[in-house]
Amino acid sequence: MAQIVLNGASLRCDDVVRFAAGDVKVGVDPASLDAAEAAWKLQREAVARRAVYGRTTGVGANKTVLTEGGAEDGLRLMRSHAGGVGELMPPELVRAMLLVRLNQLAAGRSGVHPRLLVAIADALNMGALPAVHRIGAIGTGDLTALAETAMTLVGERPWAVGELAPVEFGAGEALGFMSSNSATLAEAVLVTVELRELLRASHTVAALSYIALGGSPEPYATTVHNAKPHPGQVYCAAEMRRLLGMTAVPMPGRRIQDPYGLRAFPQVQGPALDAVRSLETVLTTEINASTENPMISVEDNDVYHNAHFHTAYVAVGLDTARATVHHVAELSAARLGDLVEPDQTDLPAFLASGPPGSSGVMILEYVAHDALAQLRQAALPVTLGSAVVSRGLEDHASFSTQAARQAGTVAAAYRVVLGCELVAAVRALRMRAADLVDVPVREAYEQMAAVLDPSMADRSLTTDVELAATMLTALSRVD
Known part of the structure; x- marks a missing residue:
């Protein structure tokens, strides 16, 4: 089976369509995994010397509220934002959404650990898909869709198709994962x-x-x-x-x-x-x-x-x-x-x-x-x-x-x-x-x-x- 190797810079619209159809595998360029790890390390160092939105603070209007900045803060963020409603996205759209998000993460500027990139690729290649509701975004981030996805990855929501062992989200990684319009972009x-x-x-x-x-x-x-x-x-x-x-x-x-x-x-x-x-x-x-x-x-x-x-x-x-x-x-x-x-x-x-x-x-x-x-x-x-x-x-x-x-x-x-x-x-x-x-x-x-x-x-x-x-x-x- 053909494979698309993601590096955060060369994904084409036709690639997304082919992958959504289900007859293509996905991989991540090793250099992109290295870049993701470097950004993850920098994030951990940065929060020790300055205020960082969503890492040392709350989000939205809570941006001035200081938080402990631990993994539990990220779990609360996922749980509170996993509030999508309406019908579920069809499988081909979920596949396209995850492919787009994985490619963006492969650019190495999110601050999430490389294990999350590997987990998403593994889920896609095994045919495991989260249940994601369609309604909950207004063009400023697909927060509900990606929070539901994150909750599935950590094991707090059941997989719609297949399954994957729970994945750990460390401090600051919840927002790093959720900061994207990948569901909207995939549909577009x-x-x-x-x-x-x-x-x-x-x-x-x-x-x-x-x-x-x-x-x-x-x-x-x-x-x-x-x-x-x-x-x-x-x-x-x-x-x-x-x-x-x-x-x-x-x-x-x-x-x-x-x-x-x-x-x-x-x-x-x-x-x-x-x-x-x-x-x-x-x-x-x-x-x-x-x-x-x-x-x-x-x-x-x-x-x-x-x-x-x-x-x-x-x-x-x-x-x-x-x-x-x-x-x-x-x-x-x-x-x-x-x-x-x-x-x-x-x-x-x-x-x-x-x-x-x-x-x-x-x-x-x-x-x-x-x-x-x-x-x-x-x-x-x-x-x-x-x-x-x-x-x-x-x-x-x-x-x-x-x-x-x-x-x-x-x-x-x-x-x-x-x-x-x-x-x-x-x-x-x-x-x-x-x-x-x-x-x-x-x-x-x-x-x-x-x-x-x-x-x-x-x-x-x-x-x-x-x-x-x-x-x-x-x-x-x-x-």
Whole structure:
């Protein structure tokens, strides 16, 4: 089995997704274990010469309250913060959360003993997972999730899956372990990679609709996009040219102006591509970051109190990505509307095939707009709100946790919208198969034709939409 070796600096979003799926082992670079031990030793020395938040004091508004600084203080901190509620995180999200936290600890600035890093790696490789509740964070540290994890590691909470011998948390190590947004980051990473795949697949779906609708090649011409060269827009147009085999100067289309679903696709898809790419860059920085407060710096032989727990970059990136995906989903629903319109396809209304009044794919518009309404609500920004907690001391929150959850809703809804368009596009192309020439997108058509029911009779399309939504991952890789 493949192994990911963590060093706190080189973890990629795709690595997190692969590991969450459960077919990869994890290891920690020996140099990272040495760095963690050096920071642990420095922490023990630092508390003897200066006040250190969460080690010689309480936390939050208790920052001025002096404590004994022993291991029992850490246990009380874990117990008091292990108060998450709601449903449990699914196993793949817990695996991703632990991988991200382990990688951050491998950066060697938390002050926790290397035995904790080894224990987390052992738990993951043995398939042991804690039970972690979803609700309890506002984008300033996943305190409840990581406290529940810590309580499981020390043996005070049962493991959800498997088990591991109890692990000792020494003085000051509880806060060092809990100082992270790894649960939020894990959820954000998983959904960002999913959105990236769905956006890639949307080129293929739009290309199939383009052929079914007899679209004009002019809006995708290189000359057009060189005149306004936003990166995502340029990429989208190039990808459509590739999928549709546009190699020469484009000829006029069947209409002087196509509907926006075809004509403005690069201009709407481009911002989404750019937003998700930017979000992935932000998340790659975050999952390789030292997020602990305070941060133990062996290089400077000192301790730095800081605000790396704040995830404004993540929240803003997620808000932007959700908003741009909403626009792209609206275009998909618009193309679906074009596909059921005889004036656009020269095919029967609703792509029906049967006695007069047959409904064909009429219901797909209702399904798509239901999903689009859900997506619209989930795309609303979370960054316009804030929170004041801990007796007024902590007076701002990013709500990146909620932004990540909302992004999951957006991805699920967008998958349904695209699935509806894909079912209609394939049906239209079946009704006019001669229009499919030997271009790269034909591979996608053949994949879908092999799995979708060929019957044109009025029937339930539930299975068709579900299959199409599932196939989108494969369609994101059409050569």
